[in-house]
Amino acid sequence: MQLTNRSKVVVNKQLSLTEKLYLPAILNGLRITFSHFFRKKVTLRYPDKEREFTAVYRGMHVLKRDEEGRENCTACGLCAVACPAEAITMDAAERKPGEEHLYREEKYAADYRINMLRCIYCGLCEEACPKDAIYLTDRIVHSEYTRGKFVYGKDLLVEKVNERIDVSKRKIKKAEVAAL
Ligand code: SF4
Numbered sequence: 001m002q003l004t005n006r007s008k009v010v011v012n013k014q015l016s017l018t019e020k021l022y023l024p025a026i027l028n029g030l031r032i033t034f035s036h037f038f039r040k041k042v043t044l045r046y047p048d049k050e051r052e053f054t055a056v057y058r059g060m061h062v063l064k065r066d067e068e069g070r071e072n073c074t075a076c077g078l079c080a081v082a083c084p085a086e087a088i089t090m091d092a093a094e095r096k097p098g099e100e101h102l103y104r105e106e107k108y109a110a111d112y113r114i115n116m117l118r119c120i121y122c123g124l125c126e127e128a129c130p131k132d133a134i135y136l137t138d139r140i141v142h143s144e145y146t147r148g149k150f151v152y153g154k155d156l157l158v159e160k161v162n163e164r165i166d167v168s169k170r171k172i173k174k175a176e177v178a179a180l
C-alpha cells in the first residue's frame with residue numbers, strides 16, 4: 001500500500017555524459033550553499049547573543065524568599081507529589097530557635113533537589129505550591145558533561161538575598177489560572 005507519493009523508484013540506468021562529469025552536480029550544490037549566505041539566519045551566535053523568550057517560557061526553577069529574606073518553602077512536599085516526572089525530592093527539618101530570620105515557617109527544606117534531566121518544565125510544581133515558594137523562570141539550564149551535575153540542589157535553586165529574581169509575570173499568570 002502506498003501511503004504518500006514521495007517515494008522515488010530507483011532504476012539502474014546508465015549515467016549520461018553530464019552526470020558522469022559530476023561537475024554540474026557539484027556546481028549546483030555550491031550554488032545552493034552560496035544562496036544560503038544571503039538569507040536571513042535562523043540561528044544566533046549564542047552565548048554572545050541570546051534569543052528573547054516569550055512571557056510564558058518555563059525554564060530553570062527558583063526557590064523564592066520573602067521580603068525579609070527568609071526561605072518560603074516549608075517542605076510540604078506538594079510540588080513533589082504534583083510532579084509527573086518525579087523530578088523533585090526533599091528532606092524536611094524543623095526550624096531551631098534563632099533561625100527565624102532564615103526560614104519563614106517552623107518547617108523548612110533542609111535539602112531540596114530537582115533533577116533537571118527528568119523535569120519536563122510543565123510548571124505543575126509551581127501551581128501546586130501553596131507558599132509561593134517555587135517558580136519557573138526564563139533562566140536556561142546549562143549543559144554539563146555528567147548526569148549528576150543536572151541534579152540541582154538548594155545552592156542553585158534558592159534565590160540569593162541580594163540577587164532577587166523577578167517572578168511577577170508568573171504570579172499574574174497563577175492568579176489568572178486560580179480565577180478560572
Ligand atoms: S516543572 Fe513539572 S516536571 Fe519539572 S519539576 Fe516541576 S512539576 Fe516536575
Ligand code: SF4
Nearest residue numbers: 073074076077079129
Ligand atoms: S516548594 Fe512549595 S509545594 Fe514544594 S515543598 Fe516547598 S512549600 Fe511545598
